[in-house]
């Protein structure tokens with residue numbers, strides 16, 4: 300695979316982008332949010348082509364958001380808060396069923412937002428796991444508690460099969476490119492509160508505007 304999504308992953312880099320996500324008044328910068336996802340996709344790609352169908356979907360959603368961020372209404376797509384306000388004020392969101400705005404920024408970001416919850420749960424399990432823990436089991440548990448509830452049977456099935464070929468804990472930690480296991484665990488401990496905060500702010504915003512079930 301070639302292209303910018305395929306460079307070497309470093310957990311540090313992802314940590315940095317999520318750190319930069321929040322403005323002083325706790326708004327979520329879209330550019331950093333998307334950059335965080337780019338980093339995660341890099342990581343996923345480095346795990347092998349079995350995960351291609353997952354990273355493809357994530358990349359597609361990243362691209363939709365980027366096209367808004369670079370489009371004629373770019374100024375409204377600086378933060379998640381400004382995006383929500385702009386799209387709602389201008390009736391650019393299909394609220395109850397798919398209609399003329401099947402790819403709104405709001406519904407697209409919601410998909411990534413739900414996946415961020417999976418990430419939070421998965422990384423926390425990884426952080427507190429022991430040497431003999433199975434990454435596939437940790438991943439499946441995190442998935443069942445979060446994203447799976449929004450996915451149809453076929454996707455749950457495909458995801459479950461992909462999890463089975465996840466590398467073991469040791470290799471997984473190596474791919475994170477942070478150093479020895481203790482350091483990975485420490486890094487995860489550092490990254491998690493940041494990811495949680497970004498998640499919670501977005502969740503509250505979406506709840507406040509009744510956007511948590513966008514089609």
Ligand code: 1PZ
Pocket residue numbers: 339340342343350352353356357410411413414417438442446454458465514
């Ligand atoms: C490290 C192991 C990676 C496991 C990733 C766990 C997530 C499994 C998600 C399976 C998604 C399958 C592909 C397509 C799904 C789409 O149908 C849904 C809904 O979008 P819609 O159809 O409504 O437009 N897409 C999503 O739920 C977004 C999924 C993004 C997943 C990104 C994972 C990034 C992993 C980072 C690894 C550290």
